[in-house]
Amino acid sequence: MKEVNKTVKWVLWIIWLAVFPSGLYFAYQVSPLQEFDWTIVISVVCLAVISAYLPFKVDHSTIFIIHWINLAAFLTYGLFFEMLLMQIVLVPLLFRARMTFKTLYRFPLNSTMFMLISLLAGLVFYQIGIDVSDGFWPLMLASGIYIFIHIFANHIYLYVFNWIIGNRYSFLSSDTKLDYAATMLSMPFGLALYYLLVLLGPAATLLLGIPFLAVTLILRLYNTAERVNIDLAKSAKIGHQLAERLNVNEVLDLFTNKLAELMPLDYTYVLDVHTNRDELVLLRRIENGQLEPNNLSPVRKGEGISGKVWETGDAMLFGKKTEWVEEVEGYIPADIESIICVPIQRDKKTVAVLLAASKKKNAFGTHLIAILEILCSYLAIAMQNARNYQRNIKRSERCALTGLYNFRYFNEQLEKEFSRLEKGHMNALSLILLDIDHFKKVNDTYGHESGNDLLKELAGVLIETAGGDALIARYGGEEFVLLLSEQTKEEAQMIGEKIRCAVENTIFEIQHDLSKKREMSKIQMTVSIGVASSPEDTDSYKNLLRNADRALYIGAKQKGRNKVAVYAK
Structure with missing residues (x-):
């Protein structure tokens, strides 16, 4: 993922300053917010904010299902209210997506996108000429078109922006298809919320919102459990593959490669315990997908994160830099955010330490500690077996007296x-x-x-x-x-x-x-x-x-x- 340069960031803010006030003004002229019920407005806003803060994941896709709520808002109070709602929802969305000062450009990018898409979808809906009083089926057709424009325009907008800054990817990936399907399937909920708001007022958000949010939470829990099961199955498979390797370097190469497939890693360090010198010595160093030389200084017991993990025998997990910055001693890349460090143990004794890191905040789930502990136990056994094998091979190939080949x-x-x-x-x-x-x-x-x-x-x-x-x-x-x-x-x-x-x-x-x-x-x-x-x-x-x-x-x-x-x- 290429970073956005300063020029593009300034352009995004300038465009936002031009589009935001004029867009709100235009929307108010097209569909002014006149008579409204404050209780309905507040309840819809609260439901949208909570929904934005509770996405769920399917495989590697994070899905925010909020378009059904902005459809109900649009049908109830028109384009201006729907546009305001989407701007309010943007705050928890970006907060949940862990926006930092470095990625602050995402606010003008998404704010402008939401505003332009709301204007496009609203104007197309009005051009169709279907009114809420025209009956269910015509309204359902118009609502489907409205929702599709939202998701399709969102897709085009982000794809073009990424293409401009140099991030090229498939136009229609499996994640994109999943997003389309989830958003379109949410459309009937938006119609149902609109009809219930007309009949029941703010109670409608509880009647539909609570079950919807409950299902979202259940899906989150289910996906987490499923993720754990999948990772456990992967770790068992990796363990078998490690056991087949009889060379220490091959064992380490396989372990670090498979680890990168299992977790969102940017940095991986494997440090070996040298008990005679009472220090950790680097065995493997992977940075940004590249194998780097093992020329970093050894770590003493109790020093830094890896030294403390060696000393205590307990894993450590940090979600952002502010949590670990005071723990660090010696070398560590400046762009690291998330860190997970696990002891590699054999016979309940720490023989090495694994430190893995990501540039993203909160990149590692807590369940990964247990997964890594299992993988590291496989690694410890595989390395010992490989060392024993190589030692036996050396003995069988070498003259015991001179050390030369026999x-x-x-x-x-x-x-x-x-x-x-x-x-x-x-x-x-x-x-x-x-x-x-x-x-x-x-x-x-x-x-x-x-x-x-x-x-x-x-x-x-x-x-x-x-x-x-x-x-x-x-x-x-x-x-x-x-x-x-x-x-x-x-x-x-x-x-x-x-x-x-x-x-x-x-x-x-x-x-x-x-x-x-x-x-x-x-x-x-x-x-x-x-x-x-x-x-x-x-x-x-x-x-x-x-x-x-x-x-x-x-x-x-x-x-x-x-x-x-x-x-x-």
Whole structure:
């Protein structure tokens, strides 16, 4: 929804200043308010004001059914009274629609619209030439035309205005059709109110008004209950979808996307509890439908809205800025009005916090707290399951000692990359096999645990030296293997030489477990490296590994160690 600029707002006020007094004057000339019963006037005004303040919702449509009352007012006292009534009704309508100072332009917009539409509908009614004394059916036909002009002209007026300011939408949406149907169906109530006013006076507004308002309230309650049931069904469906995701980012993406479908959201923040640092850290940040970086400062327990929700474990709901502005500490967008903040709990313990916000006032119903608490419990379980799954996957893929990939995972990736090579999706695939020179001597001198420490340190050197270019795995014992996609044999040889030099120039620090004092010792070591490539050397992924092994032992180990050797046919 595009905002109305200042120029358009000033134009609306200027038009209103020109139309309002002249419109009232013209209406009075056409249909002056002469003899009238003050009790009837007051009762009709009261009924209209109450009806305007009690709309009901069907799906996402807010319906104000007041045209039946202004029809009765028009038939009873003419155009001038009906026009005055519509201007009075405008106040509770805008108040109920939560008009702010920023949207004050809606008053001249709607006031002018009501006045022009009343004039158009009244003049057409008079031109038809049907009088209230002409009988029921002619009056019903004229009344139907009068009501239709009201709703159709209202539709055209708002559509054209939105088109001018750049808000384009379907001319005849489902909400518009619903508004047409509800307004036209209210026309018989307007005729009935007119006849009863003639017969009973102000008592007619009670006779028809009370049942009508009661039905409106029942529809509101029914729609609220229906909305709760629908949202509960949606939350259960979302819960099942979350349970199917086994990646934390996928879980968060699905949750925030579905949340935006469930609620009128402009901002969504998911904050994770870090108990070791006693703070909330941002996991996901959605602003105006866009994923933003998680670069906001952490929140301490008890600080701001999310910090208090973490501390108390209780949800918080605010309908407008004045309610929460004193609660806020740190970052929050200036255009937020409504806020709902819910703890994400697992086993009755808060593990994260959800803060959702809207630019509209009173955007969230109180029933959404219960819905969100259910959804957040699904989220907590889904995230934990995804983290456990990813942790287990990592364990199954990684060497427990070095943190590098294990050979089983490496072999799977080698097959996949070789398949890509065979299908022409890459031009070269190279492999580096590395072995520590005289590693047995390290174990015999310093102890096997010290040897393990050395393996861990070497893994760090490999990651630092070639981690950006290669998939690195522990082949077994003191051997390591690197898979290089889209790297030729010459490029792989250069990377191997870079690794060899890095290892040779590194001083490794390990504990001397076999000495009495178990002091820290500094040692240096070297590695021998074999390189093979495909399709240059072989067309089989198994042979690629064998060729690298052959280059390692024949080309490097047997020729003095601390060398990089390439496979030669």
